[in-house]
Amino acid sequence: MTATPTRTPAPRAPKLNLIGLEKNAYKGADSTLCNGCGHDSISSRIINAAWEMGLKQEKVVKFSGIGCSSKTPAYFLGMSHGFNSLHGRMPSVATGALVANRTLIGIGVSGDGDTASIGIGQFKHLVRRNVPMVYIVENNGVYGLTKGQFSATADQGQKLKYAGTNPYMPLDVCLEALAANATFVARSFAGDAKQLEALLKAAIAHKGLAVLDVISPCVTFNNHDESTKSYAFGKENETPLHDLSFVPSFEQIEIDEYDDETEVQLHDGSWLVLKKLDEHYDPTDKHLAYRTLEDARKQQKLLTGIFYIEPETPNFLDILQMTETPLAHLPEAQTRPGRAALEKLMAEL
Amino acid sequence: MTATPTRTPAPRAPKLNLIGLEKNAYKGADSTLCNGCGHDSISSRIINAAWEMGLKQEKVVKFSGIGCSSKTPAYFLGMSHGFNSLHGRMPSVATGALVANRTLIGIGVSGDGDTASIGIGQFKHLVRRNVPMVYIVENNGVYGLTKGQFSATADQGQKLKYAGTNPYMPLDVCLEALAANATFVARSFAGDAKQLEALLKAAIAHKGLAVLDVISPCVTFNNHDESTKSYAFGKENETPLHDLSFVPSFEQIEIDEYDDETEVQLHDGSWLVLKKLDEHYDPTDKHLAYRTLEDARKQQKLLTGIFYIEPETPNFLDILQMTETPLAHLPEAQTRPGRAALEKLMAEL
Amino acid sequence: MSVIVQEPQAEQVSQLIYNDFNINVATANGSGSQTSNNMLIRSLYKMGIPVTGKNLFPSNIQGLPTWYNIRLSKDGYLARRERVEIMICMNGATVAEDMASVEPGGIILYDDTLPIADHRKDVKFYPMPVRELVKAANLPYNLQRYIANMVYVGVAAYLLEIEMDEIKDALAWNFGGKTKPIELNWGMVTAAYDWAKANLTNDQPYRVRRMTGFNEGTLLVDGNTASALGAIFAGFTFAAWYPITPSTSIAESLADYAAKLRRDPETQKATYAIVQAEDELAAIGMVMGAGWAGARAMTATSGPGISLMSEFVGYGYFAEIPAVIWDVQRMGPSTGLPTRTSQGDLLAAHTLGHGDGRHPVLIPADPTECFEMAGTAFDLAERLQTPVFVLSDLDIGMNIWITKKFEYPEKPLDRGKVLSAEQLAKFKDEHNGQRWGRYLDVDGDGIPYRTLPGTDHPGAAYFTRGTGHTEYATYSERPHDWEKNMLRLAHKFETARKLVPAPVVDEVEGASIGIISMGSNHPAIIEARARLREQGIETSYLRVRALPINDAVRAFVEKYDKVYIVENNRDGQLYEILLVDLHEVGYKLVSVAKCDGLPLSARWITEQIAK
Amino acid sequence: MSVIVQEPQAEQVSQLIYNDFNINVATANGSGSQTSNNMLIRSLYKMGIPVTGKNLFPSNIQGLPTWYNIRLSKDGYLARRERVEIMICMNGATVAEDMASVEPGGIILYDDTLPIADHRKDVKFYPMPVRELVKAANLPYNLQRYIANMVYVGVAAYLLEIEMDEIKDALAWNFGGKTKPIELNWGMVTAAYDWAKANLTNDQPYRVRRMTGFNEGTLLVDGNTASALGAIFAGFTFAAWYPITPSTSIAESLADYAAKLRRDPETQKATYAIVQAEDELAAIGMVMGAGWAGARAMTATSGPGISLMSEFVGYGYFAEIPAVIWDVQRMGPSTGLPTRTSQGDLLAAHTLGHGDGRHPVLIPADPTECFEMAGTAFDLAERLQTPVFVLSDLDIGMNIWITKKFEYPEKPLDRGKVLSAEQLAKFKDEHNGQRWGRYLDVDGDGIPYRTLPGTDHPGAAYFTRGTGHTEYATYSERPHDWEKNMLRLAHKFETARKLVPAPVVDEVEGASIGIISMGSNHPAIIEARARLREQGIETSYLRVRALPINDAVRAFVEKYDKVYIVENNRDGQLYEILLVDLHEVGYKLVSVAKCDGLPLSARWITEQIAK
Ligand SMILES: Cc1ncc(C[n+]2csc(CCOP(=O)(O)OP(=O)(O)O)c2C)c(N)n1
Ligand SMILES: Cc1ncc(C[n+]2csc(CCOP(=O)(O)OP(=O)(O)O)c2C)c(N)n1
Ligand code: SF4
Ligand code: SF4
Numbered sequence A, B: 001m002t003a004t005p006t007r008t009p010a011p012r013a014p015k016l017n018l019i020g021l022e023k024n025a026y027k028g029a030d031s032t033l034c035n036g037c038g039h040d041s042i043s044s045r046i047i048n049a050a051w052e053m054g055l056k057q058e059k060v061v062k063f064s065g066i067g068c069s070s071k072t073p074a075y076f077l078g079m080s081h082g083f084n085s086l087h088g089r090m091p092s093v094a095t096g097a098l099v100a101n102r103t104l105i106g107i108g109v110s111g112d113g114d115t116a117s118i119g120i121g122q123f124k125h126l127v128r129r130n131v132p133m134v135y136i137v138e139n140n141g142v143y144g145l146t147k148g149q150f151s152a153t154a155d156q157g158q159k160l161k162y163a164g165t166n167p168y169m170p171l172d173v174c175l176e177a178l179a180a181n182a183t184f185v186a187r188s189f190a191g192d193a194k195q196l197e198a199l200l201k202a203a204i205a206h207k208g209l210a211v212l213d214v215i216s217p218c219v220t221f222n223n224h225d226e227s228t229k230s231y232a233f234g235k236e237n238e239t240p241l242h243d244l245s246f247v248p249s250f251e252q253i254e255i256d257e258y259d260d261e262t263e264v265q266l267h268d269g270s271w272l273v274l275k276k277l278d279e280h281y282d283p284t285d286k287h288l289a290y291r292t293l294e295d296a297r298k299q300q301k302l303l304t305g306i307f308y309i310e311p312e313t314p315n316f317l318d319i320l321q322m323t324e325t326p327l328a329h330l331p332e333a334q335t336r337p338g339r340a341a342l343e344k345l346m347a348e349l
Numbered sequence C, D: 001m002s003v004i005v006q007e008p009q010a011e012q013v014s015q016l017i018y019n020d021f022n023i024n025v026a027t028a029n030g031s032g033s034q035t036s037n038n039m040l041i042r043s044l045y046k047m048g049i050p051v052t053g054k055n056l057f058p059s060n061i062q063g064l065p066t067w068y069n070i071r072l073s074k075d076g077y078l079a080r081r082e083r084v085e086i087m088i089c090m091n092g093a094t095v096a097e098d099m100a101s102v103e104p105g106g107i108i109l110y111d112d113t114l115p116i117a118d119h120r121k122d123v124k125f126y127p128m129p130v131r132e133l134v135k136a137a138n139l140p141y142n143l144q145r146y147i148a149n150m151v152y153v154g155v156a157a158y159l160l161e162i163e164m165d166e167i168k169d170a171l172a173w174n175f176g177g178k179t180k181p182i183e184l185n186w187g188m189v190t191a192a193y194d195w196a197k198a199n200l201t202n203d204q205p206y207r208v209r210r211m212t213g214f215n216e217g218t219l220l221v222d223g224n225t226a227s228a229l230g231a232i233f234a235g236f237t238f239a240a241w242y243p244i245t246p247s248t249s250i251a252e253s254l255a256d257y258a259a260k261l262r263r264d265p266e267t268q269k270a271t272y273a274i275v276q277a278e279d280e281l282a283a284i285g286m287v288m289g290a291g292w293a294g295a296r297a298m299t300a301t302s303g304p305g306i307s308l309m310s311e312f313v314g315y316g317y318f319a320e321i322p323a324v325i326w327d328v329q330r331m332g333p334s335t336g337l338p339t340r341t342s343q344g345d346l347l348a349a350h351t352l353g354h355g356d357g358r359h360p361v362l363i364p365a366d367p368t369e370c371f372e373m374a375g376t377a378f379d380l381a382e383r384l385q386t387p388v389f390v391l392s393d394l395d396i397g398m399n400i401w402i403t404k405k406f407e408y409p410e411k412p413l414d415r416g417k418v419l420s421a422e423q424l425a426k427f428k429d430e431h432n433g434q435r436w437g438r439y440l441d442v443d444g445d446g447i448p449y450r451t452l453p454g455t456d457h458p459g460a461a462y463f464t465r466g467t468g469h470t471e472y473a474t475y476s477e478r479p480h481d482w483e484k485n486m487l488r489l490a491h492k493f494e495t496a497r498k499l500v501p502a503p504v505v506d507e508v509e510g511a512s513i514g515i516i517s518m519g520s521n522h523p524a525i526i527e528a529r530a531r532l533r534e535q536g537i538e539t540s541y542l543r544v545r546a547l548p549i550n551d552a553v554r555a556f557v558e559k560y561d562k563v564y565i566v567e568n569n570r571d572g573q574l575y576e577i578l579l580v581d582l583h584e585v586g587y588k589l590v591s592v593a594k595c596d597g598l599p600l601s602a603r604w605i606t607e608q609i610a611k
């Protein structure tokens, strides 16, 4: 890395953000989720992150599948278009929309059932294409909206009131992303506001697909203390890999480099600063990521932070080599070839 | 491991196998694949393995999806029932059939398109359930039957006549299996008869799901020398992890233990003997498996052998705790509760 | 503690109205009111009163408005009724409109902390001091919210004169005899009752009283429970499913009851398997695999699920694989209204999949028919070797109904034409020297014989596929082979026509008008016919219980001048299907279709026919 | 080298038959005969002769029997014809039945290494020394197999008197002017021609000769190429697809042509995106996302693909998202016969998805209509904001047809009711103070206005969903909101009725019989009508080009005593759909449906109507 990230002590939170909006302007409709649902915390984090980054909501599109989690895009960024699609099918819809208009910033919200059960196929291929967007899995280990069945991320041996004991090993959203060549793989906890916001901002700044697996307790169906997806478990057991902060590209002031920090520069010039905690964790080491994730799964440990990142790998839009003008805005003159072209073609047939 | 495997020098191939059948009896209909197609070699290996193991064909069921590869179950074990299902959906069909009759031995054949493109979702969940069967992916990196488009296992940068250059990193069937908690993960090459047969036998003997990713050249659409899925590439570059042999449970004679060998005992008492080649590879080390597979993918290396095995993990039938009698054979007396039960129930309503 | 002070003095109770009114309970989702409502219905039912409950709940887990409609009808009319005489308001979010919705002369019981927007003069108001009563009861904190709902049970019991013993019994039943919750809830009911007795003047006209003649020989049960029990008593051995409202409780009941009723007495092992699949594509794929291998295999789903099952159902039709698919219909198209009822999947289920093909569809009208048709569906699926749909809906599936007791199935299971190794060995001899072919029609009914995998005979194996094949299951692209096979399948469908449940017909001498309907519309049709009769319009009635229809339907239509096809969807799907089969008499058919998420009401049907 | 010795001496050629016979070429799949067959057709076409080619190929890559049927018809009848006068046998696997299939008086050209089972006396045999000629030509080893097929081109050219210059031109065209392959192939053609001239006595009656009056103003092209070109000239910007026969070549042609025609002149970047999806569920999902975001988005698939698209198409209907879906029909149900034609997806496409709903379906009859309807489909999809199907089939899509030259589309693209930020700002003013609502019908045509994501206006955003919503796109479960919205969608469908392509009608004075058909049956209908006329039966003809049908269809049916609905499927799907719309006159309709994988023949149609 050539440049180093720079920081000034954060000024007191201003009333208005970079583009002159109050935080309230980033809200959506009132939530209809259960009181205390983890998903609502995540919505708040998204609102905060978007406000602090000064995102222009008109440029954002929200995507989701079906589930309690997938309802949440209605509850944040009310001035952004949203597409609440079908169960497990958000990836394809997002792919189409983001190709149709390459200037949009995509934020997708899914659930563990939506992504890891019915949707694992589309998820894998979305990851493989490195479609530029934030993909948040609000992971509570159950199907909330259909009232408490096990999803594919439920821990082996877990017990639920109606569903009994889960005999299967979970699919791990982060491992799945990694195996499919993801370029940004992170996990967080709905109760860890600071880390989650930093990750959200980094995910938005990331050039390709950013997978954010956020443990998000379902207070109605899966919040008993033994559950690894409960608040109690998360609060007690969350083990961050590093202390994370995000320095946006518009805050570029030189400061010292610290020994116990790693900085990753993202494509847009912003920085992700990883402050060492217990051991040094290198998020560009894929082998390490596999090992760490596999161990965490086996030991039912809640590790959070950024497991893996490739900041510069070409994304899906790079691959498609389209014009800069969004496809959706191309004028007829550019999309319908001329009369002569047709004549020539027919002559050649 | 308590016992050690034992071997006598293999006797000359007898005309009749254990159950008194000629090898010819294990054939199916004539193949309609292209001359030289890798898939046909794999069919021959299956015929050989089944014959040598003395499989009773009436107890075998064959499953497949759609593709050239998926046609092949018609070309081997003609006395076994077969279910040529839908594109990408063999896993669910096999799951249902093997649960309905737990005494059946399941052999599934799929293609890379069938498994890694349309079918990756069902594949992951089949693996996760550890349904006891052999799952062979005849991997040629293209869609053969639809004439040469890239599948999800095609190498990044690969060129094909009609399809152009593939911009995506491949999904790796073995890595995908591993991430989904597979208990038997191996790769082989259609041109390596000896290894493939040993792996097939071990796969059949395995207690749970055995994933066999077999590189199987498509001579019509993807056999130019640069392709990592071509015969030429395979013949020159195949790098086995170990020298494999299979000792069936019915050949139990004590012999010496060798230093350069590892033996894995399978659930049915048979043994998989792994003779060390360059470096020692321990197929019970999951981290090692991730690392090895990820490196091989990145470096486009054709590593073959058994990457990972858990011989004793409970399979799907164990988990379901059904009676020993196949569901399909339960008499009415056992499946329809008596009159009193209904009266009692109604009284309780 | 508040007493009745604010409400305007209504006129004296001139005449009491017994067992014939509508109660609507407005609460918030997830607040536990379901138990209270069930207690009301159950005690009324046990008093012998014809009663029906319709839960109008949101697609949400907690906090959104929910209504529970309890209709008492001494005459036994159990359709949804639009008018409400007794409103119980427990939800501030909807209290204004709830209070406005009551019929003049009706009464309103309400949580006294709720605001009253408009003091209507034409209804009576009864405030209930819910908060105070809960406080006084000293309940464990986490149960307060739920048990609070017992307040309206107690107050209603006092006002309506519901027998308190029946409420107590209902509680005991509900909590499976567990003392602690019974006591807590019963305590609240009695406290509320006592409070009401002490503080309210019962100057309103609605009363209940014990009666006989209707509830005898019946059960109070929801359709999904009945479906699950039906499957268990029909010897199901395999089910694969994916959660989706309103079908989920079929699979869940199946699991609950099977765990008790379907274990091997010696080993305690299961004589069945239930698999929660990763989605509906996998669920139906598993069912196909299991059915093919010889299990009695089923799935339960709703609209979005059947869309996803299209390709496999077409496969099952063509490769001739038995499968039972329960579609508990909810409002579509698309995700639609997941917690509202509809009959909108009829056409989709009947014709599911690309290319030519039709599937038998069974249409139960109440829980008893759910129980019966669960068995019929398996028998048909195995007999016909084809996917069979059962089209229930949210109204039948998730609401509790008074329904005829289930009869123990007398007929042995029909496992269809399956050849054992021994039968296969004798096949040629027993079929005029004809060699067995998997797709050979030796009996002339279009139905071939099959063998199961594992059959210990060297000639038993065949290769199942979705592509063209000969009668001997070998691959074929020959035009003649294809056409012959498809015409046999069409012929098999004609066989199905004779085997599916016949329609139920009620013909009235002198009627010139016919009504054809199906499924959960039944109670509304009964009531509408009574209303029409009051207006001097006699009608005959045919209830279609299955597709394809049989000759009885044509005969019925031929008899009447005009036949109204009443259904709960927008497009008039049954009407369209009938038009095709009965086009020579198509001019007689009139489509009466409506679909807004609610069960059809007798009033609306009456209007459509009388107009 | 063999010469004609074995064949029986046939009678003298009394009369020559010009430009009016059927050639059938039997080869093995993957043997490269496609080029030879194309050379034959192309040279005949260039000689001005009406000619058609139907490829009957297996679902296999190499080695299985394939037939290519070339019909010459001086009168311009270009349907599949059942009888074969000239058989070219290159495949040992089928040679016996191939030789048996020729009409008496016909001729057989055959590779002289093939066995002749039965020396029919009523046909003439011409052996071709393929092996010797290939050997003599000294070809590169890897090309021998392919170029060997040029032998029959040369021999046929000699016998039939095809102009050799046209064959040479055809080769030059085929190989894009590349000298080497042109020379190799041309060498083989001339060698075979010369051999035939030297060794064969041309005592057979079939001849070709240059003619005029038919091929002028036409193209020779397959439907899938035309569809792709149509999409390109209709300004498509997004396509997502998954390979499936017989639709694959739409996507592949799209990619080929777009790469040439649709680059930004300055940057050379693409003005479109084509994505090979992981399956059809993803393909249609991408199309939904892209169409929603403002691209002109399409997919191409076949039966199994549309089954998998059911759920999303229902979503598109309900959430009102433009999408164009090409279904190049192959034989279903299920995987069926992937390389055989059918019109079996009509009903499935029209009603796809659970719940209520109907989709517009366009039905092209030839490549020219494929070109045109590609544009119409986009215009309709964007105008109506709904998924629109185009139902082509394998016969149109993959066979080459003589078809009218494509006309440059004069009408500007119809991008439908999309509001820009500026238009949104003015909306209220321009609509009587009515605030914009995503699902609000301000124009009375059932079609609301939409905004695209990215629209720079704080009020532009809305939330798209498959669940119930108000006119302002907020979530709603209210019965009234649901019903109102669904009735608006039904009304929008009535608007569609007026916008879709009208049927093409050819009415004959004095006819009492009508024929209704669609799509690729067109040439067979034309010919059948001529045959019927010869038998004294005059017919009028209406070709349905879209669903929903418009009033013209009813008017047509009303005029005739009997109307035959001719279609290539088993169930009579068009017939059933028409019955519903036209039930008052349903008694006039007669279903004439057949489906065996082949295009309908005039002979069969004639028999059905004349009987
Ligand atoms: C095709 C289809 N199948 C099933 C459903 C029913 N369904 C709705 S949400 C859901 C599961 C949601 O679980 P998850 O994604 O974990 O979200 P959560 O509610 O837990 O946030 C299911 C199965 C559906 N809507 N569509
Ligand atoms: C739903 C569906 N979509 C598409 C197809 C067309 N199709 C047939 S085989 C195939 C790909 C097969 O590729 P692969 O699995 O790699 O098998 P291979 O032919 O290479 O052995 C496709 C896309 C189909 N049969 N069904
Ligand atoms: S059910 Fe669970 S996931 Fe759904 S809103 Fe309630 S707490 Fe959240
Ligand atoms: S196309 Fe390829 S995969 Fe298919 S049969 Fe031929 S060689 Fe094998």
Ligand SMILES: [Mg+2]
Pocket (backbone or CB within 6 Å): A067, A111, A112, A113, A138, A139, A140, A141, A142, A143, A144, A151
């Ligand atoms: Mg969840």
Ligand SMILES: [Mg+2]
Pocket (backbone or CB within 6 Å): B067, B111, B112, B113, B138, B139, B140, B141, B142, B143, B144, B151
């Ligand atoms: Mg392949």
